[in-house]
Amino acid sequence: MPDKILTIANATKRYGPVHALDRVSLDVEEGEFLTLLGPSGSGKTTLLSAIAGFAPLTEGRIDLRGRNISNEPPEHRDFGMVFQGYALFPTMTVRDNIAFPLKVRKRPASEVRKRVDECLGLVQMEDFAERMPAQLSGGQQQRIALARALSFEPQVLLLDEPLSALDKKLRADLQWELKSLHDRLGVTFIYVTHDQDEALSMSDRVVILKDGRIQQQGVPDELYKFPRTRFVADFLGKSNFLDLPVTAREGDEMTCRIGGTNFPVTAPGATASGDVLNVALRPERIRLGAPGQELLDGIVRQVSYLGERCLVLVDHAEVGPLMISQPTWKAEVTPKAGLPVSFGWDVDAPVILEDGAA
Amino acid sequence: MPRLPDTLRYWFLVLPALAIMIVFYIWPLLGIWQISLTEPTRGLDNYTRMFDSSAVTTSFILTFRIAFKTTIGCLILGYIVAYVISNFAGRVKPLMVALVLLPFWVSVLIRSFSWIVLLGRSGIVNDTLISSGMIDSPLRLMHNEFGVVLAMIHVMLPFAVLPMLANMRGISGAYVDAARGLGASEFTAFAKVYFPQTMPGVMSGALLVFVLSLGFYITPALLGGGRILMISEYITYQIQEFLNWGLGSALSVGLLVATAVVIALAARFVNLRSALLERK
Known part of the structure; x- marks a missing residue:
């Protein structure tokens, strides 16, 4: 039985009368590729934000290896995050972007340099270190965002619809790359998407959300073959x-x-x-x-x-x-x-x- | 009738405005250049006098110093206002923007007189301080550089806020979130990620306030009380009091050139920045 890295218990997030999350409980296992799948408004992004620390829960708690992190600010959680639209810092070069998490952690300059080069290699972008983000294509920016999120060797990588802005063919290529990166690094991935193909093709486990609640979860094959509700089947x-x-x-x-x-x-x-x-x-x-x-x-x-x-x-x-x-x-x-x-x-x-x- | 080429048709559209500018602005401006070179005698006499006069030099230095202080004051206050409006105002945002614009609907003259009511020898501020026993004799709050700079910061503030606001509106909140998600504290995220992105807004706000301040007349004239002579008031004196059209015109040309130099320098600086941004 693999260890649990994250335990989410009764996570509830209310905006006024609206339940963005309604008593969601979920365990995330060490090293798994977990996908939160749902239509817009299902609460999947809210759940990811809560895990990242951007949206404090109204009720419930989140534990990281048994330590309650519900009230910790995002910068203390040590999760890598890839944002929708990448959010690469436009005033910094690719190198400085990837070095950013290392520099704020006050790692020595030689280590930063070495690690940035490793990460550039990881996403096959060695030749682009001195470019500015605006000079890169969408797919290249996506790789840099990934390298930046992985540079400080986070325990968990959170990905918020990272491929949604890319065209179909590129998206398919990057799905393979993401999956193989996950398998090589062994980092826990929590991936948010509204795209069922992405969810099915990459995940070890898929959690389907609707109206702030978990509808069903399981390995892709099982979910596809045995949907329990009409919503999931559809x-x-x-x-x-x-x-x-x-x-x-x-x-x-x-x-x-x-x-x-x-x-x-x-x-x-x-x-x-x-x-x-x-x-x-x-x-x-x-x-x-x-x-x-x-x-x-x-x-x-x-x-x-x-x-x-x-x-x-x-x-x-x-x-x-x-x-x-x-x-x-x-x-x-x-x-x-x-x-x-x-x-x-x-x-x-x-x-x-x-x-x-x- | 054959159709005119498109570019020509658009020129016709701007023609009325262009005509007014040429007849009532460019033409008289050229007249000023001419007067500066012909009154009272033909030649560069006015310019020689301008550069030799210590009073003129003092006034130019004073003008630049006041414009500089005003710019710094407006940038600091304006940045905070623009930052709060852009990032934390929520639903009251339109109201706050309206409040920034409100001073535009009141004449500069009225706003400057209000400062006299506040800062005068027996103005509201001095009266309050004396009656509360904090001071014995009135402080000199106006008819000096302090009063002029204070009132000018007030008048110029919207010109600093608006460009910075426009700039900050284009900066997604995702950048600061990303920085924090990657381990940066709130302050580091602001200093390393947010602030550099606001530099274009800061630069254009600074340029606008500085250039407007260089040629400002009403506020320094009222709050300076004849003791603080910025260059535009100095020009007025030359022409109205001494009927010295030649020197007055030469000073105007001097101010115009000085302003143009400032803009040219700033443009170079801003270009350098974007050149750095788009490093090839």
Whole structure:
């Protein structure tokens, strides 16, 4: 069992009547890559600010290796931080920016110089030491901000949407770099983003927030495969939401019915009872076939071609339009608007949601 | 009719303003240059007299000294005001900006007379100090450099605050947060990260106040009471009292050149700064 580096207990932050954070409790493990994911207004940035010390909590506490740091100013917490928009100091060279945390800690000049060079190497920016931040591209500034935040070897690195200002391709490259940097350094990363791809691709663990509360947390694969609520299923990837009437039940095995067709659904450990199951169905778990080949029949309404796969919107009289994602390289049928098709799914594809109809 | 080229059309737009400036400003200014070289005799006599006169030298030195003190005073007070408005005012920010602008709506004359009411021999300040027993005889608070500088700081303060305010508005709070998040104390974050970024605002505020102070007339004339002769009042004396148009004009030209030199020096300095910022 790895050690806890940070323990957040009942963190609450109120702005007047608004709860930006509502009794959030969270443990951060030594060396993990933890992502706080949520839409804007979910409290993810407030939580990061509270950890960094910029926004004191209304209630609750934060412990760093068992020491209560709730009331310590940011400069005593020893966390590295990468800001949205980088906040590189515009009047200083790249070198002076990276040296800044070392200089305020009164490290000897020779050590500062050596360490700055190391950090520049870490982010492959050795040739840019004497530039001013305004002379760098967004991606380069991002690397310098990272080097600056790591230069004093912080215990925890806090990252506030560090890639959000970059274009898509660069963002993907930097995701790989961030992840490999994390793996090499072993520093604990706490990463805030509203981008589900970022969260899924880099994190050891993802915490999904909404309205100041934790919705669900877990490793990316588990979160994606087993969302507990409609919000999580919808926010992380795409989902179809169906209300399935239950016709028979035997332990985990259930039989549901759509438009005169019965089919089995397994729900391991599902606590849902009642006559209707609220399920999330991932578009890529639905198979598309020729009419009669699969469980249900429908008509293609619209097709959106995306290269490696295509998204197909299929109309069905009972369940309404369903989004189906089909790999283009192994298509059973070539979907076209107006084409009659059939569709179906594996027994374990529908995920039963806890919060019922939304 | 063929369409005029765009640049020419824009010139037509500024033509009225340009015409007024040329007829009523540039032309008379050239006249002043001419008078300084022709009255009472043709040649550089006025300029020789100007450089030889110790009274003129004294007045120029005094003018620069007062302008310098005023600038320093305005920068210190104005920086604090601009800093607080930019960073801590919150919802009262528009009100505070309005209060900074308020003096502009009151005539400089009235504001300067108010200082006479405050600082005079039997003014409010002296009366209060005497009746409270702190002093026995009235202090000399005006008709000296102290009074002039005090009133000029008051009059010039908005000119220092506004450029600094505009500059600080463009500085994101994220920089100070970043500095503190990286381990800097509040003071270090201000001194090393915030303050250097405000230098452009400080420089333009300083330049504005200094240049305006060099040619200021009303406040020094009223608060100086004839004892503190800044150069513009000196010029007035030459022309109004002694009808010495030649020397008066030469002094005007001298003041204009001195101001131009200050601006040129400052521009060089500011350019040097940005050159440092954009080190290639």
